[in-house]
Amino acid sequence: MRPSRPIAALRPFVQAVWSREASLHVAPHREHVLPSGTMHLSVRLDAPLRLYRDASDAHGRCAGTATLAGARDGFYAKHADGAASVGAVLRPGAMQALFGCDADALHGQHVALEDLWNPLDVERLRDRVACADGVEHRAIVLQQALLAQVRPIRAMHPAIARAMQTLRQGRLVRETVADSGLSHRHFLLRFRAATGLSPKEYARVLRFRRALALMPERALADVAFAAGYSDQAHLAREFRALSGLTPQTYRAGNPAGGRHVEVNFLQDRSGTAR
Incomplete structure (x- = not known):
């Protein structure tokens, strides 16, 4: 199932919702997930998410079946197995509304959903997702759970919203900060709280x-x-700093593009995929 628009009540906080069935034709492999500048929530049905510290990490660590991935300015490595899952891509500013904390508290991390929500609510969500009838129903169940967690918050500062727009258009960070009307310190604090990244990191990922x-x-x-x-x-x-790959290797292994790249191939001496 391709990512789809969320229900209207969630659109200020959620950019897209996705759900997929298990794929029996996907051989388990390790992949690099390249940075997007956004935060991702996922619930896996068949197996917990397994993450790897680097290419030399043979075993990895279990991050749980319901996780929230903070924004980051580099790739992370995970075990890919075609497991059934459902998830959401969150908008900047969503963290306070849905989880009661700023986005920079999760910078570069994967956090178990139980650490952010009542564990009983997370268990109910897992059960309802597991019992849902098909991918569309799972997406509805997740959105209902998100909607139940929404709390009142102050709107994002308009200078930060404008800054994200101008950075998406390719404007220089220093010009964006200067035009914000905020002090440099307050701009950085507000920007990190909304996005999980500094303005330079955000522009770099864009x-x-x-x-x-x-x-x-x-x-x-x-x-x-x-x-x-x-x-x-x-x-x-x-490209190598953000993906762990050279552009040529990325193209050879991922000719159609995208952010998920299989890396089950020769490693160089530094432990980075070539």
């Missing part, structure tokens, strides 16, 4: 996402120019 969108269609030099990098070498450095 530029990387522009490059990912162009990778299937253009030469690397064209990708670098169109995405806003100074040259192809700059793109290559940033």
